[in-house]
Amino acid sequence: MVARYSIAIGFIIIFSFSLHLFSSSFDEPTVGDQSRLMAVKMKAVKAGTTTEELKKIVLDANKKDDVIAIAGMQHSQGGHTLYPKGILLDMKPYNKILSLDRQGKKITVQSGTSWAAIQEYINPSGLALQISQSQSIFTVGGSLSVNAHGLSIRNHSLIDTVDSFRLLTAKGEVLTVSREENQEMFPLAIGGYGLFGVILDVTLNLTDNELYEMSSHTLQYEDYPAYFKETVLSDKNYKMHLARLSISPDTFLKEMYVINYALAPHQSKLVDFLPLKREPIVAIPKFFLGMSRINDFGKRTFWETQKNYAKKVQGKLISRNNAMRSDSVFMEYTNPDKTEVLQEYFVPIDEFEHYLDDLRSVLEDDETFNLLNITVRYVEKNEEPLLAYATKDMFSLVLLINQGKDQNSIEQTRKTVQNMIDVTLAHNGSYYLPYYGYATKEQMKAAYPRSEEFFKLKNIYDPDHRFQNLFFEEYGDEH
Amino acid sequence: MNIKQFVLYQGAVGMAASMIFPFYILLLRDVGSSFSQFGWAYGLFALTSALSFPFIGKFADRIGDKQLLLVYSWGMAVLLILFPLAYEIWHVYCLQIAMGLFGAIQKNSEKTVLARAVSKERAGREIGNYHIWTSVAAAIAVIGTGYLVDFLTIGSIFYLASLVFAWSGFFIMKAGSTESIKAGNL
Numbered sequence: 066m067v068a069r070y071s072i073a074i075g076f077i078i079i080f081s082f083s084l085h086l087f088s089s090s091f092d093e094p095t096v097g098d099q100s101r102l103m104a105v106k107m108k109a110v111k112a113g114t115t116t117e118e119l120k121k122i123v124l125d126a127n128k129k130d131d132v133i134a135i136a137g138m139q140h141s142q143g144g145h146t147l148y149p150k151g152i153l154l155d156m157k158p159y160n161k162i163l164s165l166d167r168q169g170k171k172i173t174v175q176s177g178t179s180w181a182a183i184q185e186y187i188n189p190s191g192l193a194l195q196i197s198q199s200q201s202i203f204t205v206g207g208s209l210s211v212n213a214h215g216l217s218i219r220n221h222s223l224i225d226t227v228d229s230f231r232l233l234t235a236k237g238e239v240l241t242v243s244r245e246e247n248q249e250m251f252p253l254a255i256g257g258y259g260l261f262g263v264i265l266d267v268t269l270n271l272t273d274n275e276l277y278e279m280s281s282h283t284l285q286y287e288d289y290p291a292y293f294k295e296t297v298l299s300d301k302n303y304k305m306h307l308a309r310l311s312i313s314p315d316t317f318l319k320e321m322y323v324i325n326y327a328l329a330p331h332q333s334k335l336v337d338f339l340p341l342k343r344e345p346i347v348a349i350p351k352f353f354l355g356m357s358r359i360n361d362f363g364k365r366t367f368w369e370t371q372k373n374y375a376k377k378v379q380g381k382l383i384s385r386n387n388a389m390r391s392d393s394v395f396m397e398y399t400n401p402d403k404t405e406v407l408q409e410y411f412v413p414i415d416e417f418e419h420y421l422d423d424l425r426s427v428l429e430d431d432e433t434f435n436l437l438n439i440t441v442r443y444v445e446k447n448e449e450p451l452l453a454y455a456t457k458d459m460f461s462l463v464l465l466i467n468q469g470k471d472q473n474s475i476e477q478t479r480k481t482v483q484n485m486i487d488v489t490l491a492h493n494g495s496y497y498l499p500y501y502g503y504a505t506k507e508q509m510k511a512a513y514p515r516s517e518e519f520f521k522l523k524n525i526y527d528p529d530h531r532f533q534n535l536f537f538e539e540y541g542d543e544h
Numbered sequence: 545m546n547i548k549q550f551v552l553y554q555g556a557v558g559m560a561a562s563m564i565f566p567f568y569i570l571l572l573r574d575v576g577s578s579f580s581q582f583g584w585a586y587g588l589f590a591l592t593s594a595l596s597f598p599f600i601g602k603f604a605d606r607i608g609d610k611q612l613l614l615v616y617s618w619g620m621a622v623l624l625i626l627f628p629l630a631y632e633i634w635h636v637y638c639l640q641i642a643m644g645l646f647g648a649i650q651k652n653s654e655k656t657v658l659a660r661a662v663s664k665e666r667a668g669r670e671i672g673n674y675h676i677w678t679s680v681a682a683a684i685a686v687i688g689t690g691y692l693v694d695f696l697t698i699g700s701i702f703y704l705a706s707l708v709f710a711w712s713g714f715f716i717m718k719a720g721s722t723e724s725i726k727a728g729n730l
Contacts, residue, residue, distance in 0.1 A: 068717075069714065069717060072618070072713070072714075072717075073714075076618075076621060076622070076710050079622060079625060080625055080703070080706065080707075080710075083625040083626065083628065083629060083703075084625075084703060086629055087628045087629060087699055
């Protein structure tokens with residue numbers, strides 16, 4: 066009897082102790098972005114499905130003097146969605162599609178809506194997005210905050226396709242923002258990295274879904290700018306375009322292949338290509354990408370596989386909506402000690418050839434730097450947002466880099482990235498801000514001449530820094 | 545102890561084990577970050593079982609099946625309340641090693657009790673009957689927990705399962721020896 070009682074009491078004690086520890090672990094949730102390079106202890110994770118709920122979160126934060134970091138899918142890797150002891154405002158549940166104007170080709174959605182959800186909604190009406198990122202998993206609010214761009218060569222960046230939006234400010238007011246109303250907030254909140262308020266619902270301009278015929282070529286990097294200007298850009302039938310640069314040791318940053326999407330001659334066939342495709346089987350690309358992480362042999366094989374894949378798309382027909390739904394699962398990477406980060410550089414079209422020569426000489430000496438993929442796309446000049454990255458007609462180069470998560474590896478990558486940014490700046494280029502903050506403050510200023518103005522306006526519109534994140538702390542907090 | 549009590553006991557612990565087993569991969573996903581770590585977690589479980597079977601077998605004959613079932617019930621009751629606290633992958637590895645040991649105790653004891661309780665001639669039917677009820681309990685547990693996870697957190701499932709194991713610990717303490725079980729009486 067005594068034994069039974071003591072066991073019961075012992076069990077109850079351990080049980081309650083464990084329960085107490087377990088529930089207190091929720092008090093300060095640890096949150097990280099997709100780069101898995103920073104995990105930050107936040108005060109709480111909050112979300113709302115109505116404007117009123119979101120407003121209350123901001124007003125409460127004002128009362129308690131809490132700071133808010135706004136998050137969508139958290140694929141920004143530079144701490145744009147994180148701040149220690151801050152409230153993480155998870156926008157993903159705020160995801161209703163509010164209205165679709167088929168004649169006017171406009172859709173209004175809440176900002177937590179994913180691009181994939183919009184595509185599913187508008188595809189039956191024969192409509193398509195004007196611009197989307199390469200992958201459709203992101204939220205509208207997140208993409209707007211980084212003013213993303215995509216494969217389309219006939220539209221600039223996302224800011225072009227936005228008609229209007231509502232913005233929840235630091236004071237808890239809801240403003241309607243367009244190019245006519247509260248217009249000063251338009252170029253600040255878009256490409257504003259969550260520093261000027263919570264983007265609530267957004268009205269986007271759409272376009273018609275079309276049928277494209279794909280084509281591909283292999284060429285050398287020095288021929289690429291002329292090829293792009295003369296063959297692709299000048300022919301209005303070409304609607305989308307991307308290229309890849311070799312990371313294979315034999316043809317490093319020299320060989321390229323391009324994939325073009327041109328208006329197909331028989332648009333009546335579009336009906337056969339309307340259904341949105343599912344994510345295809347990813348085992349094979351995943352395997353080759355995995356090999357390329359390991360050594361030069363893997364990199365050669367991966368590049369050859371990519372080239373062969375490109376050849377196979379020749380003549381394939383695809384709808385605009387499907388071309389804007391790229392695979393992403395094969396890029397998911399789960400090694401516990403390493404991670405994959407992105408860098409993106411913009412260089413004027415005419416600088417491309419010499420830029421690559423300089424970039425090659427920086428990277429060839431660097432044995433530890435593990436570069437897996439470079440995608441090249443075109444971005445038309447657009448200086449509307451304050452933090453504009455395309456101050457001329459430019460090529461964007463997205464680099465996928467495999468790196469360790471330990472401090473040593475981070476420092477090594479920092480050095481290489483800073484060298485690459487120096488080369489980019491020397492060729493009148495700039496770099497993209499959503500990625501890990503390897504750049505120095507001076508590099509940030511040089512790439513974004515209006516950044517000082519941007520941060521000053523931040524302090525005017527949000528003097529208490531209600532909206533705060535690690536990106537702002539790193540690059541803007543001296544103002 | 546009679547066969548009905550044994551089925552009730554096995555049904556309950558089977559239920560508790562089934563509650564967590566398919567779902568605790570969800571917890572592992574929060575803690576572990578790669579498939580190779582999943583592989584290790586399950587591999588350690590199986591390896592510990594393998595290494596402990598020879599000892600468990602000897603103990604079963606020496607100290608009796610009931611004592612081992614007692615160790616199993618209380619061991620699992622305590623172990624499961626440690627699971628929600630794991631936040632590093634090595635915590636999970638340690639827990640998996642302990643799970644491997646207790647899993648082996650249960651596996652062996654269930655079989656030794658039955659081996660001592662069935663008549664050779666009717667062994668097939670008697671063991672078949674026994675399994676009907678324990679399997680029904682497991683099925684109910686898995687389906688029920690699927691709904692529970694929607695309402696509760698995965699952490700609370702562990703606490704719930706731990707309570708069931710604690711109950712089974714008391715049950716086996718109160719019950720008589722397993723020697724008297726006759727499987728034919730079911």
